[in-house]
Amino acid sequence: VPHPPLRWSDEGDRGPAVVLLDQTRLPTAEVELVCRDPAELIAAIQRLAVRGAPLLGIAGGYGVALAAARGLDIHAAARELAQARPTAVNLATGVARVLAASERQEPAGEEPKRPTSGDPVAALAAARALEAEEAVASAAMAEYGLTLVPDGARILTHCNTGALAVGGTGSAFAVVLAAHRAGRLRQLWVDETRPLLQGARLTAWEAAAHGVPYSVLPDCAAAALMAAGQVDLVLVGADRIAADGSVANKIGTYGLAVSAAHHGVPFVVVAPRTTLDPATPDGAAIVIEQRAATEVTTLAGRPIAPEGCTAFNPAFDVTPPQLITALVTDVGVLQSPGRDGLAGLLGR
Amino acid sequence: VPHPPLRWSDEGDRGPAVVLLDQTRLPTAEVELVCRDPAELIAAIQRLAVRGAPLLGIAGGYGVALAAARGLDIHAAARELAQARPTAVNLATGVARVLAASERQEPAGEEPKRPTSGDPVAALAAARALEAEEAVASAAMAEYGLTLVPDGARILTHCNTGALAVGGTGSAFAVVLAAHRAGRLRQLWVDETRPLLQGARLTAWEAAAHGVPYSVLPDCAAAALMAAGQVDLVLVGADRIAADGSVANKIGTYGLAVSAAHHGVPFVVVAPRTTLDPATPDGAAIVIEQRAATEVTTLAGRPIAPEGCTAFNPAFDVTPPQLITALVTDVGVLQSPGRDGLAGLLGR
Numbered sequence: 191v192p193h194p195p196l197r198w199s200d201e202g203d204r205g206p207a208v209v210l211l212d213q214t215r216l217p218t219a220e221v222e223l224v225c226r227d228p229a230e231l232i233a234a235i236q237r238l239a240v241r242g243a244p245l246l247g248i249a250g251g252y253g254v255a256l257a258a259a260r261g262l263d264i265h266a267a268a269r270e271l272a273q274a275r276p277t278a279v280n281l282a283t284g285v286a287r288v289l290a291a292s293e294r295q296e297p298a299g300e301e302p303k304r305p306t307s308g309d310p311v312a313a314l315a316a317a318r319a320l321e322a323e324e325a326v327a328s329a330a331m332a333e334y335g336l337t338l339v340p341d342g343a344r345i346l347t348h349c350n351t352g353a354l355a356v357g358g359t360g361s362a363f364a365v366v367l368a369a370h371r372a373g374r375l376r377q378l379w380v381d382e383t384r385p386l387l388q389g390a391r392l393t394a395w396e397a398a399a400h401g402v403p404y405s406v407l408p409d410c411a412a413a414a415l416m417a418a419g420q421v422d423l424v425l426v427g428a429d430r431i432a433a434d435g436s437v438a439n440k441i442g443t444y445g446l447a448v449s450a451a452h453h454g455v456p457f458v459v460v461a462p463r464t465t466l467d468p469a470t471p472d473g474a475a476i477v478i479e480q481r482a483a484t485e486v487t488t489l490a491g492r493p494i495a496p497e498g499c500t501a502f503n504p505a506f507d508v509t510p511p512q513l514i515t516a517l518v519t520d521v522g523v524l525q526s527p528g529r530d531g532l533a534g535l536l537g538r
Numbered sequence: 539v540p541h542p543p544l545r546w547s548d549e550g551d552r553g554p555a556v557v558l559l560d561q562t563r564l565p566t567a568e569v570e571l572v573c574r575d576p577a578e579l580i581a582a583i584q585r586l587a588v589r590g591a592p593l594l595g596i597a598g599g600y601g602v603a604l605a606a607a608r609g610l611d612i613h614a615a616a617r618e619l620a621q622a623r624p625t626a627v628n629l630a631t632g633v634a635r636v637l638a639a640s641e642r643q644e645p646a647g648e649e650p651k652r653p654t655s656g657d658p659v660a661a662l663a664a665a666r667a668l669e670a671e672e673a674v675a676s677a678a679m680a681e682y683g684l685t686l687v688p689d690g691a692r693i694l695t696h697c698n699t700g701a702l703a704v705g706g707t708g709s710a711f712a713v714v715l716a717a718h719r720a721g722r723l724r725q726l727w728v729d730e731t732r733p734l735l736q737g738a739r740l741t742a743w744e745a746a747a748h749g750v751p752y753s754v755l756p757d758c759a760a761a762a763l764m765a766a767g768q769v770d771l772v773l774v775g776a777d778r779i780a781a782d783g784s785v786a787n788k789i790g791t792y793g794l795a796v797s798a799a800h801h802g803v804p805f806v807v808v809a810p811r812t813t814l815d816p817a818t819p820d821g822a823a824i825v826i827e828q829r830a831a832t833e834v835t836t837l838a839g840r841p842i843a844p845e846g847c848t849a850f851n852p853a854f855d856v857t858p859p860q861l862i863t864a865l866v867t868d869v870g871v872l873q874s875p876g877r878d879g880l881a882g883l884l885g886r
Contacts, residue, residue, distance in 0.1 A: 217844040379850065382834060382843075384732060384756040390835065390843040398844040406834055406843055407850040408732040409758035410790030414855035417792065442758030444765065445797055452796045486730060486754055487738065489837050495730075495738040495754055496565040496746040502727065502755040507762035 192399030193220050195354050196240060196249055198314065206259045208252045212239045213354055217395040227260055228253045228267040235274040235281075242355025243429065244324050244462070246275065247284030251317035254288040258308035264292055265306060280464075284320055291316030324357020327462045327520035328364045335365030335425070335460050335518040339374050343422045346379040346412060349440035350392035351427035351460070362425040362460040363396060365518065370402045378404040379421065381412060383440060385485040385503065409442050416453040424450045428461035435511030435527040436473030437461075441504050447513040456515040459527075463519045466536055473508040481505050541568050543702050544588060544597055546662065554607045556600045560587045561702055565743040575608055576601045576615040583622040583629075590703025591777065592672050592810065594623065595632030599665035602636040606656035612640055613654060628812070632668055639664030672705020675810045675868035676712045683713030683773070683808050683866040687722050691770045694727040694760060697788035698740035699775035699808070710773040710808040711744060713866065718750045726752040727769060729760060731788060733833040733851065757790050764801040772798045776809035783859030783875040784821030785809075789852050795861040804863040807875075811867045814884055821856040829853050 193211045200206050208231055210223040223239050225231040231253045234240055240249050250271045257267035268289040272282040292313030339345070345366055352363035359367050369375040378397055383389035390406045397404035407415065415421055424446055430438045437443070437459050450457040470476055483501035488494060495501075517527040521538045524531045541559045548554050556579055558571040571587050573579040579601045582588055588597050598619045605615035616637040620630040640661030687693070693714055700711035707715050717723040726745055731737035738754045745752035755763065763769055772794055778786040785791070785807050798805040818824055831849035836842060843849075865875040869886045872879045 218841050381758070382732070384730070384758060387842050390847075394843045394847055398847070405848045405850050408789065408834055409756070410729070410732060410793055411850055411852060411855070413793030413796050414789060414852060415850060417855075441756065441762060445758055445761030445793065448761050448800045449793055449796050452800070486756055490840055492838055493566055494735050495742045499738075499742055499746070500753045502753050502759055502763060504759060504762060507759070507765075 192353070192396065193222070195245060196252065198252055198255070198317070199224070206256060208249065208256055210234055210240045210249070211354075213241060213392065214239055217391050217398075225256070228257050228262065228271055231256065232270055232274045242350070243280040244356045245354070247280030248317070248321045248324060248357060250274075250281045250285040251288040251320045254285055254292060254308070255310070255313040255317040258292045258310040258313035261307050263306040264289060264308035264313070287320060288313055288316040321357060324462075326358070328356060328358025328360060330520040331361055331460050331462065331518055332359065332364035332368035334520075334523050335362075335458070336368045336372060336374075337523065338423070338456070338458055338516060338518065339365065339369040340422055341374050342376045343369060343374055344377040344379065344420055345369065345375065346381070346415065346421045346424045346446070347393065348381040348389060348409075348426050348442055348446055349383045350388040350396070352393060352396040354392050354396060356427070361427045361462065363393065365425055365460055366402065367400055370400065375402065378402050379412075379415060380404050380406045381409045381442065381446070382406050383442060384409055388440070412446055413449040416449055416455055421453075421455050424455055424457045426459055428459050428465050429506055430470065430476060431459075431461060431466045431517070431532070432470040432472050432476055433468045433532060434472040434529050435514065435517070435532055436476065437509045437514060438473075438476045438478070438506045439509065441507050444507040444509045447509045451513050457513060458516045458518060459514055460518040463521055463535060466532060468533070468536060473510055476508055478507070479505040541570070543593060544600065546600055546603070546665070547572070554604060556597065556604055558582055558588045558597070559702075561589060561740065562587055564702075565739050565746075573604070576605050576610065576619055579604065580618055580622045590698070591628040592704040592812075593702070595628030596665070596669045596672060596705060598622075598629045598633040599636040599668045602633055602640060602656070603658065603661040603665040606640045606658040606661035609655050611654035612637060612656035612661070635668060636661055636664040669705060672810075674706070676704060676706025676708060678868040679709055679808050679810065679866055680707065680712035680716035682868075682871050683710075683806070684716045684720060684722075685871065686771070686804070686806055686864060686866065687713065687717040688770055689722050690724045691717060691722055692725040692727065692768055693717065693723065694729065694763065694769045694772045694794070695741065696729040696737060696757075696774050696790055696794055697731045698736040698744070700741060700744040702740050702744060703775070709775045709810065711741065713773055713808055714750065715748055718748065723750065726750050727760075727763060728752050728754045729757045729790065729794070730754050731790060732757055736788070760794055761797040764797055764803055769801075769803050772803055772805045774807055776807050776813050777854055778818065778824060779807075779809060779814045779865070779880070780818040780820050780824055781816045781880060782820040782877050783862065783865070783880055784824065785857045785862060786821075786824045786826070786854045787857065789855050792855040792857045795857045799861050805861060806864045806866060807862055808866040811869055811883060814880060816881070816884060821858055824856055826855070827853040
């Protein structure tokens with residue numbers, strides 16, 4: 191079992207801490223980063239030492255628990271934690287949930303004696319509950335997803351969807367791991383996932399740590415691998431799923447889906463129900479973040495393109511439901527996901 | 539006009555030389571590499587300071603001319619030059635052609651006085667003729683290819699097919715440049731082309747040098763760009779074309795072709811007739827070189843994947859003729875290239 195991406199620590203003389211596995215140092219070094227107050231945790235979130243929407247929610251929750259344990263102003267800490275990164279809704283949600291649990295309840299009619307400090311026991315319990323729920327959702331996705339994995343499967347995945355991004359053992363990666371443990375996985379193919387290489391750096395590290403047989407590949411080699419009959423199933427995660435079943439996920443996902451359809455390879459999305467966004471009607475309504483050209487035009491600080499080079503560098507793309515064979519969630523599998531099926535899933 | 543990738547020099551006190559633009563230093567530095575004997579040129583070929591099948595043929599030819607000018611054993615030099623890299627047939631062809639031209643013709647019945655040395659004037663003339671022929675072929679491809687480029691075209695390309703790889707201004711890139719000069723090019727999209735980044739490093743450098751409007755993108759973002767309606771035409775080169783019209787080209791080409799077909803974007807291959815290989819019956823008969831995992835698992839010498847990580851890293855993939863809209867050659871355009879059309883082309 192690899193290092194946990196995040197843990198609460200009460201050890202040592204220096205009091206409680208949130209201990210992160212510094213993801214910026216992976217895969218070459220496994221370095222723990224000890225955050226003893228919310229400010230240190232915020233800095234770690236901002237430099238991507240911890241990342242992945244669901245994992246950021248858990249980290250934010252523990253950040254509020256840390257503020258409570260330190261006797262700090264929990265409202266100020268929650269505000270700053272929630273704003274550490276703008277996009278992941280899970281961060282704000284996790285923070286708000288632990289904040290609500292840690293607000294002191296005074297007897298009716300009495301003013302709280304220390305209105306800004308929180309209940310450290312309740313806060314920690316709420317953060318632990320959030321973490322446990324994500325682990326339960328991950329286990330459920332693994333179980334449901336396993337029903338779609340054939341014997342001797344060669345599975346292709348993209349980006350990072352394991353413990354380093356999600357609670358438990360992840361979303362798509364949780365299914366991979368379940369297949370491995372069930373003796374059903376012949377090979378995991380890991381797209382390197384340019385430009386930030388979350389596949390080569392993080393998914394490969396998780397696969398190696400769990401003894402999963404794996405190889406990485408340049409993203410653009412996936413189609414050739416499918417043509418060679420070397421892929422039985424594509425499993426990816428999701429950042430947001432619109433009401434019509436369109437899936438926003440890491441750039442490159444859509445191209446994989448097009449290729450999988452061309453080769454008759456099942457294309458399966460694995461995501462917790464919390465990723466469904468009924469307020470977004472369809473794929474066209476999903477706003478795609480455009481990221482800096484330097485992510486593409488430099489490597490390790492060294493330019494790999496001419497000076498002044500611009501880049502098309504969206505963080506995500508959108509895969510329409512017509513290209514998705516099945517959606518695996520923590521409450522069940524939806525074949526050929528569409529508007530009605532998703533509405534039904536949200537009603538469960 | 540950018541630096542030429544290769545030129546013959548007679549300047550200076552130190553005698554003749556083949557002067558290369560060191561492609562390993564691009565795009566950050568434009569460094570000339572002066573090769574004063576075949577051994578220096580062979581070393582440059584082996585460390586990829588000069589690359590690209592047709593350009594290697596020209597380099598090999600000038601290498602024999604250099605041996606002749608230096609009074610060296612031209613047969614030994616030709617043997618070593620031809621073996622500098624194993625795959626590119628053009629290298630051996632170019633060397634053999636200049637060697638044949640430079641062998642001294644003695645009057646009938648007389649033994650050559652210096653049997654191993656060559657005729658430097660004839661050798662240089664043959665090398666120059668080879669270079670000129672490649673430039674003529676490039677210009678012809680540009681002219682034929684231009685007939686397929688619509689006004690205001692946004693063209694997507696992969697790998698490097700310009701002067702740095704081919705004679706003249708290249709194959710696919712020659713068409714791009716012709717479109718730019720004809721005022722017909724709105725945008726060139728350059729796939730970065732993992733793992734060795736020939737797009738970001740070399741094609742982007744050539745585009746910038748010629749003032750072509752361009753942007754790079756991660757290879758896996760090309761499908762999203764097509765879905766957004768931002769690509770009017772895909773232009774790629776070819777390393778080898780089988781008798782049935784299957785095209786072996788840089789890894790990632792096939793995935794682009796699948797994506798182009800899905801989006802109804804014309805997919806056009808540009809290659810000189812010398813790339814046609816009637817001895818290879820079909821795509822399945824094309825042997826694909828598998829390259830070292832370290833090309834994928836390290837960047838600038840730094841590991842980006844776990845220790846011991848393996849990789850699927852083929853140098854090329856094969857695109858079947860069904861996915862190819864047209865083949866542009868130096869002797870004309872073939873729509874929907876197939877076995878009969880290719881045979882006809884070879885007969886011209």
